Each structure stands twice: as C-alpha cells, then as structure tokens.
Amino acid sequence: MIPLSAYVVVSAILFTTGLLGVLIxxxxxxxxxxxxxxxNAATINLVAFSHYLESMQGxxxxxxxxxxxxxxxxxxxxxxxxxxxxxxxxNVDEMNLLKW
Amino acid sequence: MAFLFFAYFAVVSIVAGILTVSLKNPxxxxxxxxxxxxxxxxxxxxxxxxxLWAVQVIxxxxxxLVLYLFVLMLLNLKTDDRYFHAKTxxxxxxxxxxxxxxxxxxxxxxxxxxxxxxxxxxxxLNGDAHAVGIKMFSxxxxxxxxxxxxxxxxxVGAIVLAKTPKSVETRRDA
Numbered sequence: 001m002i003p004l005s006a007y008v009v010v011s012a013i014l015f016t017t018g019l020l021g022v023l024i025x026x027x028x029x030x031x032x033x034x035x036x037x038x039x040n041a042a043t044i045n046l047v048a049f050s051h052y053l054e055s056m057q058g059x060x061x062x063x064x065x066x067x068x069x070x071x072x073x074x075x076x077x078x079x080x081x082x083x084x085x086x087x088x089x090x091n092v093d094e095m096n097l098l099k100w
Numbered sequence: 101m102a103f104l105f106f107a108y109f110a111v112v113s114i115v116a117g118i119l120t121v122s123l124k125n126p127x128x129x130x131x132x133x134x135x136x137x138x139x140x141x142x143x144x145x146x147x148x149x150x151x152l153w154a155v156q157v158i159x160x161x162x163x164x165l166v167l168y169l170f171v172l173m174l175l176n177l178k179t180d181d182r183y184f185h186a187k188t189x190x191x192x193x194x195x196x197x198x199x200x201x202x203x204x205x206x207x208x209x210x211x212x213x214x215x216x217x218x219x220x221x222x223x224x225l226n227g228d229a230h231a232v233g234i235k236m237f238s239x240x241x242x243x244x245x246x247x248x249x250x251x252x253x254x255x256v257g258a259i260v261l262a263k264t265p266k267s268v269e270t271r272r273d274a
Contacts, residue, residue, distance in 0.1 A: 021121030055216025
C-alpha cells in the first residue's frame with residue numbers, strides 16, 4: 001500500500017517545478033505550459049485525497065480543474081497570437097505594456 | 101508491484117516536468133509536457149480514478165496539448181539566446197531549500213479526516229464513471245452548468261481575441 005504522503009510529495013515536487021518554470025522561463029508559451037504542470041500537481045493532490053478519504057468530491061473538483069485548464073489554454077494562446085501579431089516576439093520581458 | 105508502478109509514474113512525471121521547464125526548443129518542451137500528462141494519468145489509475153484517466157488522456161493530452169503544438173508551429177518561433185531569466189541561479193537555491201522544507205513537513209504530517217461514502221469497493225461495484233456521474237449530476241449540477249457557461253465564454257473570447265482586426269478606415273465606412 002502506497003502511503004498518501006508519497007502522492008502529496010510527488011505533487012509538491014511537480015508544483016515547485018511548475019512555479020520555477022513560470023519564474024525563470026522567458027517564452028510566454030513555456031510559461032503557460034508550466035502553469036499546466038502546476039494545475040496537474042493540484043489535480044494529483046485532489047485525486048489522492050479523494051481516494052484515501054473515500055470521497056468522490058476530489059474527483060469532481062479535478063474534472064472542473066481540467067475544464068478550467070482548457071479555457072485557460074484557449075484564452076492564453078489567443079492572447080499570445082494577438083501579442084505576436086503586434087510585436088513578433090513571445091518574450092515576456094518585452095511585454096511590459098497593457099496597450100500599444 | 102503497485103509500488104513499482106507508482107515509482108515509475110512518479111519518477112517519469114517529475115523528470116518530464118523538469119525537462120519541460122529546462123529544454124531549449126519549445127516543441128521539445130511540448131513533447132516533454134505530453135510525457136508528463138500521460139504519466140500523471142497513470143497515477144490516476146493507481147488511485148482508482150479511471151474516468152479521470154480517460155479525461156486526462158482525451159482532454160489534456162489530446163486537445164490542450166495539440167492546441168499548444170498548433171500555436172507553437174503556427175508562430176514558427178526562433179529559439180532565443182536568452183530563454184532563461186537573467187537571475188535564474190539565484191532562484192534555484194531558494195526553490196530547492198523551500199521544496200526540501202515542504203517535503204519534510206509533508207512526510208511528517210498525519211493526514212486524516214472524516215471518510216466519505218465512496219470506498220474502493222463501492223466504486224468498483226458500478227465503475228468509476230458511474231460514481232462520478234451520479235455525484236456530478238446530483239450534488240454538483242449547478243457547478244457543472246457554470247463550467248459549461250464558462251467554457252462557452254472562453255471559446256467566444258478566444259475567437260474574438262484572435263480574429264484579425266479590421267482597419268480603422270473600413271470600420272468607419274461600415
């Protein structure tokens with residue numbers, strides 16, 4: 001039997017990896033991918049607690065997280081396309097204005 | 101046996117996560133993210149969440165990741181010389197120390213709480229999809245509808261954002 005803390009530790013490591021990715025990467029698309037890693041880490045946590053506490057709620061919320069991740073990916077990539085059309089760059093250091 | 105599978109899925113997903121944030125070519129990052137998503141779905145199977153496994157493979161690996169790869173190849177990005185933040189080395193050590201402390205706390209924590217009615221035996225009786233469906237369309241129906249409206253709004257927003265804007269002259273004429 002695998003202890004619950006093993007899943008929680010895996011989730012913590014993945015979350016830290018995603019957080020570091022958001023902080024250190026300069027390409028906006030990779031930053032969004034790192035956000036997906038963080039969302040996946042949260043999902044592992046929810047499903048693990050759902051299994052070990054014998055409740056269905058964690059899995060339901062995990063499904064909602066996947067739906068929200070889909071919306072976030074669509075909107076984020078649309079924003080990237082708009083920015084890329086105006087500036088020919090996806091480097092987050094060069095995006096320092098709300099409007100130009 | 102179960103421990104071997106858990107170790108495999110956990111180690112490969114962590115390695116794939118590190119590759120996602122450290123590889124230089126964005127397309128390779130996308131493929132590393134694909135490996136991560138598939139192995140996280142393996143962890144869901146270990147936790148008796150077969151429906152979530154299917155949703156993870158279909159929606160995440162099938163739809164969201166393909167969207168990322170489409171945009172990556174559409175934009176045809178050249179790999180930048182500076183693809184990391186200038187102060188990356190100063191961020192790594194605090195992150196490692198913070199993670200070590202977090203893992204130390206998590207391993208020591210006695211996780212417990214009130215148990216629900218969905219034991220493993222009860223789920224296996226009719227399957228995980230049945231259990232999720234019953235719960236989703238009884239207690240969580242309102243949230244389900246809200247997610248539907250949210251996704252519709254996201255689709256409309258994405259289309260409006262990505263549409264080629266009309267020039268000012270044609271807008272005045274119309």
